[in-house]
Amino acid sequence: VLQGGGVPPNVDSRERSGERVANRIVVLGSCGAWPEPSRACSGFYIECQGARVVLDLGYGTLPRLLSLLDSPAGDGLDAVIVTHRHPDHMVDLHGLMRARWFARRSSPAIPLYAPAGVVTSLLELEEGHAAAIRRVFDWHALPQQRYRVGPFMLESWPLPHHVPNAGVRLTSSSSVIAYTGDCGPDPAVATLAAGADVFIAEATDRDLQPGTWPPGSAPKLHMGAAEAGRAAASARARLLMLTHFWPGYDRERSRALATAHFNGKVVLAEDGLEIPLP
């Protein structure tokens, strides 16, 4: 008998079959601000030591996350981490909330690590229905010194942006992943990314758009690829993945800007791209 409006019960078929799941990061979306045609905004799916974590869920990312989980109800997700409340980083978190509320109301809440503004934004989208949010998510505030998240230690730092933004660092026994969210240049970025196997950094280059950053306008609340490259070099990161590309921007230009400052490996985030983790 089907439960939850036809959504099948929560069974991880890969665990049942004993299949070995590789450690990996899959890019759900690579655009900043709004999605380009056929692309989505910020979102990264992580599988590590059998745990599944998602970092940010911007416009268009949820259908892709559910495909990777192979579950319309979002079963199998161990934790959600959201860096800040802007919709290009969190609007589809609300869709995930609806999936759990409608199809898995009696399941354990999913741990959600996010600044308070993310919860406020969920509340507004749900017209103040706080009970749904509490039932579905077990919220933990960011930034915070450290949390245990599956195989990871999660550390986070406040980074300069228009709204509170938490840069995050995930450390397992086998790998380190660091992610800026959206932030202006800050010494904490190199700390966050120190020795990271994968350093995911925003590269919001907008210099082709006239008037975006008028001279003397400070502080800057986004990093471009050059600043991401400098931070990766200071951090001695192993791999720098540039993301949060401005719609229509020439991504190869961002790559060139980063490689001028960082001589490690530079990868351009692309929707569906998979990066193996140690």
Next chain:
Amino acid sequence: VLQGGGVPPNVDSRERSGERVANRIVVLGSCGAWPEPSRACSGFYIECQGARVVLDLGYGTLPRLLSLLDSPAGDGLDAVIVTHRHPDHMVDLHGLMRARWFARRSSPAIPLYAPAGVVTSLLELEEGHAAAIRRVFDWHALPQQRYRVGPFMLESWPLPHHVPNAGVRLTSSSSVIAYTGDCGPDPAVATLAAGADVFIAEATDRDLQPGTWPPGSAPKLHMGAAEAGRAAASARARLLMLTHFWPGYDRERSRALATAHFNGKVVLAEDGLEIPLP
């Protein structure tokens, strides 16, 4: 020289090449409540007599709309119609707003036809930045007796739902399109859809989910496929397109429920499906 952060200037390449554009409806997304894996929520793109109109923009629909427009800035869209404020019908409207604000701030505003709650929800997502909304959209309240929208006369009716919802009817010299948005059964639905060439109706069947509609709970604020079929029969519609399917529900079951009451053509909405218009 590129403008707007690399987004190319507003030129309709099909018009330049003189290509004949057929009248059609393209389904951007077919799910209700939240998107299934690889599918999106409610959204319908209409091309008619050279005009381009979008009906609803739920989770995951914007990248598909921008692909059809072949423009990361959303150029070429003549009007947006949104039936109600629930995120599965409007959250990607906010992404479209960002596209216009960041890439086309000095372009004429796009006419937006929607209940007031949709504008409230945009404001909340944009943290109260009303100037951006006014610059990007020229808002007209629904329901309202009638508006002129490109080649269409737009008529709308208040229909019963949890929040104000406007059913819409678009009449051109060649065709009639009707769309319920989300609503419980109501005599106005048959008026709305009278003789429609394409009647798009929600079919939110959830009878496999225990406890969804407890006995005696009235009024119902969604239609199932049986009710959509009854309304299509009363309206003598030519084609009934069922949509807003509950994630995981067997859509063929909805088809059977509708055809038991309506002996015209029944089509199941599917992401990417194209329906020709007269």
